[in-house]
Amino acid sequence: MNFNSIEFLALFLPITFATFYLVPLSWRLWVLSISSLIFYGVSGLEVLAAFIIAILWGYATAFLFGRWPRWLALIIAISVPMFFLIMFKYLNFILGTVQAGEQTRNYFWVFFSILLPAGISFYTFEIVSYSIDVADKKIGPERSLIRFTAFATFFPHLIAGPIMRYHDLCGQLRALQETPVLSPRLMGGLKLLSIGLFGKIFASDVCAMFIVRADSVQLDQLTGPDILTKTAFWSMQIYYDFWAYSLMAIGLGRLFCIELPVNFRQPYLSANPREFWRRWHVTLSLWLRDYVYIKMGGRERYVRNILIVFAACGLWHGAGWNFVVWGIFHGVMVIGYHFTAPYWDRLPKVLAIAVTFTLVSFAWPLFFLSLHDYAAFLGQLGHASWTSSVYQPIHWAYLALLGIVTFAFNEEKWLYNDPEKRGTVMDWPSVSALMFFVGLMFISLSRTFIYFRF
Amino acid sequence: MRAMNLTFYDRRWLIRFGIVLSVLIGFAVFSTSRLPSFREPPFDFYAMKNKDLFIAHGLTRRQEGAMKVGFAESFAPPEIGMYGNHSFQFFGADAFDKPADPSYYFNYWYANLSLPEIYRYLRHMEDAGRLPRKTILVQITTPNNDNGLHIISWGHELPPDLLFISAAGEGFFAKAWRLTGTVGVLIQNWLHEIFNYNTFILGLLQQGPDSRVIDPQTCKSPEASGDRPAWIRRLPLTVQDMFNLEGGSLFCQRRMWWRAFRRDGSNESEFADETVIQNGNALVDSHRALKTGDEVKIAEIMRAINDIGKRHGLKVVFIVPPVYETDRHDSVVNEIFNRGVALAPELTVIDHRKLNTDLSMFKRYDHPSPKYFRVVADELRKLGIVQ
Numbered sequence: 001m002n003f004n005s006i007e008f009l010a011l012f013l014p015i016t017f018a019t020f021y022l023v024p025l026s027w028r029l030w031v032l033s034i035s036s037l038i039f040y041g042v043s044g045l046e047v048l049a050a051f052i053i054a055i056l057w058g059y060a061t062a063f064l065f066g067r068w069p070r071w072l073a074l075i076i077a078i079s080v081p082m083f084f085l086i087m088f089k090y091l092n093f094i095l096g097t098v099q100a101g102e103q104t105r106n107y108f109w110v111f112f113s114i115l116l117p118a119g120i121s122f123y124t125f126e127i128v129s130y131s132i133d134v135a136d137k138k139i140g141p142e143r144s145l146i147r148f149t150a151f152a153t154f155f156p157h158l159i160a161g162p163i164m165r166y167h168d169l170c171g172q173l174r175a176l177q178e179t180p181v182l183s184p185r186l187m188g189g190l191k192l193l194s195i196g197l198f199g200k201i202f203a204s205d206v207c208a209m210f211i212v213r214a215d216s217v218q219l220d221q222l223t224g225p226d227i228l229t230k231t232a233f234w235s236m237q238i239y240y241d242f243w244a245y246s247l248m249a250i251g252l253g254r255l256f257c258i259e260l261p262v263n264f265r266q267p268y269l270s271a272n273p274r275e276f277w278r279r280w281h282v283t284l285s286l287w288l289r290d291y292v293y294i295k296m297g298g299r300e301r302y303v304r305n306i307l308i309v310f311a312a313c314g315l316w317h318g319a320g321w322n323f324v325v326w327g328i329f330h331g332v333m334v335i336g337y338h339f340t341a342p343y344w345d346r347l348p349k350v351l352a353i354a355v356t357f358t359l360v361s362f363a364w365p366l367f368f369l370s371l372h373d374y375a376a377f378l379g380q381l382g383h384a385s386w387t388s389s390v391y392q393p394i395h396w397a398y399l400a401l402l403g404i405v406t407f408a409f410n411e412e413k414w415l416y417n418d419p420e421k422r423g424t425v426m427d428w429p430s431v432s433a434l435m436f437f438v439g440l441m442f443i444s445l446s447r448t449f450i451y452f453r454f
Numbered sequence: 455m456r457a458m459n460l461t462f463y464d465r466r467w468l469i470r471f472g473i474v475l476s477v478l479i480g481f482a483v484f485s486t487s488r489l490p491s492f493r494e495p496p497f498d499f500y501a502m503k504n505k506d507l508f509i510a511h512g513l514t515r516r517q518e519g520a521m522k523v524g525f526a527e528s529f530a531p532p533e534i535g536m537y538g539n540h541s542f543q544f545f546g547a548d549a550f551d552k553p554a555d556p557s558y559y560f561n562y563w564y565a566n567l568s569l570p571e572i573y574r575y576l577r578h579m580e581d582a583g584r585l586p587r588k589t590i591l592v593q594i595t596t597p598n599n600d601n602g603l604h605i606i607s608w609g610h611e612l613p614p615d616l617l618f619i620s621a622a623g624e625g626f627f628a629k630a631w632r633l634t635g636t637v638g639v640l641i642q643n644w645l646h647e648i649f650n651y652n653t654f655i656l657g658l659l660q661q662g663p664d665s666r667v668i669d670p671q672t673c674k675s676p677e678a679s680g681d682r683p684a685w686i687r688r689l690p691l692t693v694q695d696m697f698n699l700e701g702g703s704l705f706c707q708r709r710m711w712w713r714a715f716r717r718d719g720s721n722e723s724e725f726a727d728e729t730v731i732q733n734g735n736a737l738v739d740s741h742r743a744l745k746t747g748d749e750v751k752i753a754e755i756m757r758a759i760n761d762i763g764k765r766h767g768l769k770v771v772f773i774v775p776p777v778y779e780t781d782r783h784d785s786v787v788n789e790i791f792n793r794g795v796a797l798a799p800e801l802t803v804i805d806h807r808k809l810n811t812d813l814s815m816f817k818r819y820d821h822p823s824p825k826y827f828r829v830v831a832d833e834l835r836k837l838g839i840v841q
Contacts, residue, residue: 113739187467433474440649
């Protein structure tokens, strides 16, 4: 189920919300878990079954630590979730890379017959991080199956993050079980939900619409301005897509008294590639840092480790060489910054932000194009004329508007502000209600969130 | 709620949010409820002249279909009635070399209609005493078109009273299950209609059917006059249409004629701006809408439809059109469907799936062209079903 669907906003959410607050407190996590499984199960019973198996496996195998050798227990604990991840997400990529024949593929028809389960990369990383944290004795194994299930399934973060650690959430889940009268941040939740929905449709999806405009023209007909404009639209599309999702996730969490971390901190205001990864998909960066980078030795072999981490980051996003190259591209940028930081940091801030934004933006097309198409796309810059054939001033005006919102406003002042102390027009209930309503009315034009497919 | 404690500020904010949202949603519900039904009062296709067009531009799918149901319920039925979905939208009386005369032939095509829904449509017409007088043509969606979809799976776009009609021999639990599912889908459809900017605007502006009938020969199109100011031409078409900024008759613009109904319920293919590309459905297993065992259901529902005709001495002919694609006759959905048809050998089935590579037969990959419908008409003549 998508957050930007009528079924979710007009049926699922109100019913779940009302049930959650009407049932006795001991049932609250049951309501959250069952509704989250329904939310997920809408995509198919096979993917739901795989998800439930992964949860039960993660829960049960945590009790092996301390009884079995750590390495053995860890391998067993992460084997099933990783098996599902590899088979559902990477099998086709692996077989393609080794050029497996049709007969070999036929052995795996079960996995090929099921579409990629939504959010599999997210929930796998969460379950794996739980197992590793138990193995490292950072947390003890959770005895309550319902609490563990609620952690893994909680629908606001299930499909596209933020990637939660168990210790971040278990206290809040316990509070739901123990606090008779809850104090949800409904105002903050509904505000973020409304703005997220509105932003998804009128920023991300409008960009997507303009991108399609260029798709209707043969590549060799595109001109330099078209290529640059399309790249900028891609950049804004993915930015606002993930921005909107992250806002909706936090907003939804607040409706149920769960505070999810901010996963997206105005990344286009980053002054260097390293900062970008501290602002973009923060919880993924931290996950890779804690469970890959540091485990491999961290700064001891910096270049090797960074390249591996970013290649893994690319692969996490998608099963394709384009994603791997995208990851390595970012890795090289981070390494480049690492060795040139004294010079880079001396740049005027506006210039540093512009350079970072430009570099990041030229990598985004790899999310949407194969390596060959990406090369051809950028190669067209060298051949094209400099009069636009696809885009017109209205498109650039729209980009400029998005640019102003992206670069000129501090979200801490209008999005994550305290409305009682420093309220803005965005805190007016009528503005939120209007944005929510307009979002609902135009929801038929909306597309699935890009990060849902990861 | 007893489990919730809100601060004064939050409570006040929430009340205001709720009031504003309720008013806006109430306005959307009001606007949608103003949409003319087009079923009651019924539109009379007989009142149109031979070459007239009924402009369907701006109607919701529900209205388009309801209009035909209303006509079928209230006016004299034709000799030959065609029941199917958009695949047969260009099947007009011209295929039989006849003028568009609803007393001879009428095309009742309706978006996404499948066999169980055609059955209910016909049962409803049977109860109303409005079945065709001689022949019922039933179009079956080609299995490869949508990977088996719209054959026995429901589109749920018929008016609710038709969807609730029971099938002969339907058990209590099967019926309860089906009706529960149907109610769920109807609620979903209703929500999609309310929360839709298009229906919202249409609800405020749309008028009844009479202004929509035009004669393309005499209709003066402001497009053709070329005297529209440049600033109007630069505006989005939706805005131009909404305020009729082009002047003249809005429905005289040729771009509005796409999907316009002719007097016989079919669409004029000449106005359809469609190109033929091959069917791109990958026919993947995970999205297959027919499974092993469905062959029995296919045969059962085809027999049930045939029985309606039999009860009234009418000939029932099932037609499976081609889709434009490479040869994929051995697809799983095709084979399941073949087995279903083989289970009911007594039925008359015209199967044209093997015309899949003849480009001239298509207006779009899943919309056969008028040439194809002449082939169908010839075959019906050979079978002695039509003169």
